[in-house]
Amino acid sequence: GQNIDQPTEMTATEGAIVQINCTYQTSGFNGLFWYQQHAGEAPTFLSYNVLDGLEEKGRFSSFLSRSKGYSYLLLKELQMKDSASYLCAFYNQGGKLIFGQGTELSVKP
Amino acid sequence: DTGVSQDPRHKITKRGQNVTFRCDPISEHNRLYWYRQTLGQGPEFLTYFQNEAQLEKSRLLSDRFSAERPKGSFSTLEIQRTEQGDSAMYLCASSPTDGSAQGYTFGSGTRLTVV
Numbered sequence: 001g002q003n004i005d006q007p008t009e010m011t012a013t014e015g016a017i018v019q020i021n022c023t024y025q026t027s028g029f030n031g032l033f034w035y036q037q038h039a040g041e042a043p044t045f046l047s048y049n050v051l052d053g054l055e056e057k058g059r060f061s062s063f064l065s066r067s068k069g070y071s072y073l074l075l076k077e078l079q080m081k082d083s084a085s086y087l088c089a090f091y092n093q094g095g096k097l098i099f100g101q102g103t104e105l106s107v108k109p
Numbered sequence: 110d111t112g113v114s115q116d117p118r119h120k121i122t123k124r125g126q127n128v129t130f131r132c133d134p135i136s137e138h139n140r141l142y143w144y145r146q147t148l149g150q151g152p153e154f155l156t157y158f159q160n161e162a163q164l165e166k167s168r169l170l171s172d173r174f175s176a177e178r179p180k181g182s183f184s185t186l187e188i189q190r191t192e193q194g195d196s197a198m199y200l201c202a203s204s205p206t207d208g209s210a211q212g213y214t215f216g217s218g219t220r221l222t223v224v
């Protein structure tokens with residue numbers, strides 16, 4: 001079967017660093033996405049990892065370990081506007097995305 | 110190109126009515142996907158098309174749901190005899206011909222409320 005798991009919610013302080021973890025199981029894997037979603041809006045693309053290692057993009061970084069079925073999203077220098085849901089999704093051989101339930105991040109002053 | 114467009118953005122309907130949503134993908138993308146998202150959950154795959162061919166349908170898609178992409182461009186998703194449980198955000202996405210993850214793009218979604 002296939003499944004994907006991430007924490008339901010996290011809280012962090014403005015200016016801090018937060019790491020959101022994601023674990024997955026699947027027989028067909030073609031990469032892993034992270035999306036940000038504000039309430040009532042569509043998901044917006046943050047990162048895509050297909051090879052093991054760390055991808056850095058400004059304040060956001062994403063890591064993938066295919067052998068461990070594990071990824072994380074690292075957000076640095078947190079801002080209030082980073083309060084949102086963060087969705088982890090793997091891209092399977094059928095071409096569709098299988099999403100986790102999302103991690104609701106609250107950034108507090 | 111302005112990205113993936115969905116219409117309408119919001120729809121309120123009475124239980125038992127039929128509704129139809131439209132998605133216009135990025136013009137050079139041959140793959141088109143429909144997802145459904147309920148409150149507090151991640152999007153769930155419903156169905157996808159390669160050009161006009163519907164290649165896969167989720168078991169989540171009951172007989173009341175039908176999707177078409179008649180000319181391989183825009184797609185419609187129809188829900189017949191709507192139920193309150195159909196209330197959700199319906200998301201459309203498109204991707205390039207080879208199904209590459211690069212360029213996988215979501216529309217803004219249609220929020221359906223069944224009263």
